[in-house]
Amino acid sequence: MNWGSVDGFFHMGGYGLFVWGSYGVGLLCIALEVIALRMRARRLARTAGGEA
């Protein structure tokens, strides 16, 4: 185990901003991609429903 405490984990030896800035934005990108796909599916379902 590398971290003595929760604070130590988030502090990342002084590099917290860089490490969590990386993983945070990475996670945000993935979330946005999944949301975009959901919205595209919903848009499609609306138009397909209108035609049928």
Place this chain on the structure above:
Amino acid sequence: MSTKELDFGEHAARGEWWLRYAAPQAFFPLAGRLIPYFVVLAVVFAACGLYLGFFVAPTDFQQGEAYRIIFLHVPAAWMSMFLYVVMALWGALGFVLNTRLSGMMASAIAPTGALFTFIALWTGALWGKPTWGTWWVWDARLTSELILLFLYVGFIALKASIDDPRRADRAGAVLALVGVVNVPIIYFSVQWWNTLHQGASVSLTRSPSMATTMLWGMLLMALAAWMYAIAVCLARVRLIIREREREMAWMRELGGGE
């Protein structure tokens, strides 16, 4: 619609069973069945990789904890290059076989490739600042990776600008195939030119230059990125199929693919 594309009985008779899945109507349900497996695998691999990366892998004696960005940075960079090659291969396949699905697959891969390229650049900047003292340098590795992002964006924009989907597929395939020359340039840039960027972390010809737990964390994250990319691209290609083929009889029978 040419009859040639729809004649699957002929392919089956010649034993080319795999060509069956080159047809959107056969591929569509298959992709839908596969997605949940890839999602589960992605989550499991990411959980294991992050656990190894943050709780088992030791602190780097040179870079301190900043190096832990590697578990996201390297898999994202690998995927950015790999997805581009796959996208170009689908483009080439579309030229040779003239299948509708090829262009749709290339379209489905591009946004995810661009996403991984952006993540590689972003995490690279956040890693560069504490270790090199700068967010960005115009050196070969960073510049060629930025060009890769422009190629993805150009591919998406070009396809969006052409109304006829089949013509858009062909134009996109040309761009993807021309741009694929950039991928070996990215990969070998650290050998060919002087660069701030460190050399390859993993190579087939020599033992890895990192601790075993770090390596495993990175490989698990790479597998997670792979599974995620497959799941998302399959989901997107299903949407593209539904959008493009909604007027066709097989899709109408499915009720728009709901």
